[in-house]
Amino acid sequence: MSLPSVADSVEPVGATVGSGPPEEATKRSAGADLWRAIARNRKALVGLCILLFFVVLAAIPGQIAPDDPRAKIYPRGLGPSVHHLFGTTAYGEDVFSQLVYGTRQSILIAFAVGGLATLIAVLVGVSAGYLGGTTDGVLSLITDVILVIPIFPLIIVIAAYERNAGFLTLVVVLGVLGWSYGARQLRSQTLSLRRRDFLEAARVRGERRSYVIVREILPTMTSLILASFLGAALYAVLFAAGLQFIGLGNPNSQSWGTMLYWAENNEALGAGMPYWAIMPGVCVALLGAAFALLNYAFDEISSPALRLRKLENTGVDTEREAKAAVPARPPDPKNILEVRNLSVAYASEHGPVVAVDDVSFDLGRSEFLGVVGESACGKSTLVYAVARLLGAPLAGEITRGQVLFKGRDMVTLADRELRHIRWRDYSVVMQSAMNALNPVLTVAAQMRDACEAHSTMTRREIEARSKEVLRLVSIDPVHLYSYPHQLSGGMRQRAMIAMALLFTPELIIMDEPTSALDVVGQRSLMVQIKELQERLGFAVIFVTHDMSLVSHFSDRLLVMYAAQVAELGRTRQLFDRPLHPYTQGLLEAFPSIHGAKERLLGIPGSPPDLLHPPSGCRFAPRCPHVMDRCRAEPQRLLEVDGELVRCLLHEQAAASVPAKEGVA
């Protein structure tokens, strides 16, 4: 093997999604991203405005309030007027001025309690989660005990003991009792991080434990820490006002709660001074709402699943195109499935991303079709669309085309009708069995759920059938009552396939079912799938990034590149005589255990950004045979010896393709 040179294995970065122009890329930071996200979020903006308003009041009450809040200089119990916006109290003080001056204490309590509670929550939660063992046991016990204490009565007891509790007492009591909820969340987050490789990488690198906790773990949890702070602040504002209202605060302090206390004592509502009683309550509610809104907003910002957009708003007109583009042609009864001109788009922040672009193929009964391509080429989206599994949280939408399954168009099928077909007539095996199986239910329970949802079988029939399908995939039926985690990776995948077989469907869609397995497991699962297929006669669509895996099993191969069909043909022919340069690249990407050792190059570069695909052939930037014409215009699929290929190199050999659909 010759010595590889640097130039060969260079991987230029820049074609990846989300990379802007270079100058923008270097200036961006996580902080800037956060601000932009806040500016776009309505809840965050409103919350921030309210909070800012109160912070200003708290900072400079003297400049805003017309009077000293304690100056008893006015007639008692005045109604609202220009001079006294909210009237006066029973003691002749200006209500508005009292409100303004009272803001400071609420804000201070909110931030102080929020800060204190969050500090304790972080210390306890992160140490418990990271150190584990006995430390975790003890800290979790304390957290749980505090969590179940009925806090309000306890605070009343403490506050009553500390009669006329001042500011500091309030902060300490509320802070010490208010951290447990945040600590629980931070602990479980830390637990889930503990096994992440970047922490192990830091330890292997030789970092100290304190560095790992403070600099590696904490920065990944900012949104949780923020949520814990906002939650504690909200609770502090409400509790402090409540305590002061029932007279457990210092009655001479300037706060909304104290105002409520005096208003109540003077029966303000009945005595014609409604604003004295109502306005402090409104302020408490507003400030609380501000914290709550911010909390919701950060939740949305940190978990994108909560801010899905509908495609309708992004400029793709789904309905019209779907109807206009597809000519009616009766499906061939020999085919179990016909996919015609299928396009699927996802909504993204930068506009619609077309993940499947005008894909057509037929699938005969009992046929095995392999769908291959690199990550993000649209192969999974294609089969999800076929199975009608694109709903939330995937947010993809079929924008065009037909999926004719046994002659019926799946695209226009109502959910109710779909339920009759799904699992009985076709089923889906997902990529990761650990995620697809419910961890808290036994295999038996999950099979029972499926049977009950899709059939009227009795319990006994279900059990018999469950054992039967497990035997089909070579799992001893004793494992029927096992939980997923008790099975090995290979057995879980087999169990998934067994579940897919419950109703002996005519089509099984498999999305990389073997990619979590090692070579031996992959091989035996493939052999098993093929045996089952030959015995039971179902058709298979098998999605994988590893062409060699399906080489001995599939009848035909569909090679996808950047959302489009690059090549579609019989498997053996594709391997022996690949037409598309991309297929050739895929074939040359894996080393062999036979023959001379050759130096391989794989396919240099990365697939294009589907948000801005190249205008010409999408493979042109990585293609070793690229010509000027390739970049100039989009390429059509050509028919060469009964195979389809999207490449200009075969223009001469191509039969004249009639302008029928399927070869768009």
Place this chain on the structure above:
Amino acid sequence: MSEPLLRAEGLTRHFSVGKLLSRQRLHAVDDVNFEIGRGEIVALVGESGSGKSTVARLLARVYKPTAGEITFEGRPVSTLRTRRQRLAYSSDVVMVFQDPYSSLNPAYRVTHPIERGLVLHRREVARRTRRAEVENSLGSVGLVPTGQVAAKFPHELSGGQRQRVGFAAALAAKPKLIVADEPVSMLDVSIRIGILNLMSELREREGVSFLYITHDVAGARYIADRVLVMYAGHLVEEGPTEDVIERPKHPYTQLLLSAVPDPRAPLGVSDAADVGEPPKVIDPKEGCRFRARCPLAIDRCETETPRLRPVGRGRLAACHVAEAD
């Protein structure tokens, strides 16, 4: 070979499993011996659960061995006492992880682990030249243009690019041995070869040794000089890669080889499905751990654990049935 770079002798790691009252010992790695020479690429192959990742973590000092010793450049690792000595070891022996999606901290730019490697292990690099050194490492793993890459966060890079960052971070410490734990198994087939090429290129250019952990024999053949085959915590075969692949001695190695899909071979689904899996070795008894799956098993395999024995030039196999050349 004179003094090897690293030698593992009787390397053993057990884990406690089970409830408080029924404590059992899981034998993840049992009495493993091997050497890694300077500038050598050694592949450690086996199925999931064979203990190969535990070996990686023993070398990287994530775990302490239950028994046995790792000797690095003549010095037993168990004699490392001070933080300075331990740091020196973690600068010499670094690790690249399997999952490129979890091996970079999402809160930092991708340069973070490289910078930390410099701060911890190469104090001589002054603060103001650090940036240049970081870009230098990015360039050396083929991530260009370095200035742009350095500004990115992990989610902005593809899996293959992140794995290259992993190698750049490993190189920042100027290591002598890189333990690469399945560095390509989670990547697309089309970009795996690029990472393998990068590894052999780094060996040529920087003279660094590799322990390449994988379940892919074809990948091992592509870059490794020598191969170690592990099964259920035991080393079962060892030898020059080409020899082992051409004439596997241990039936387990034969099974591994037969599982490699080879589209260049003629079609045909003749091979029987082997649905066996490596056993979880809990409180094991004497006997070959592969015997339940072995087509060649004899009575002796039930009663006596086979030891590694010479079966040809530079070749070892732990099998009662295997014949020498």
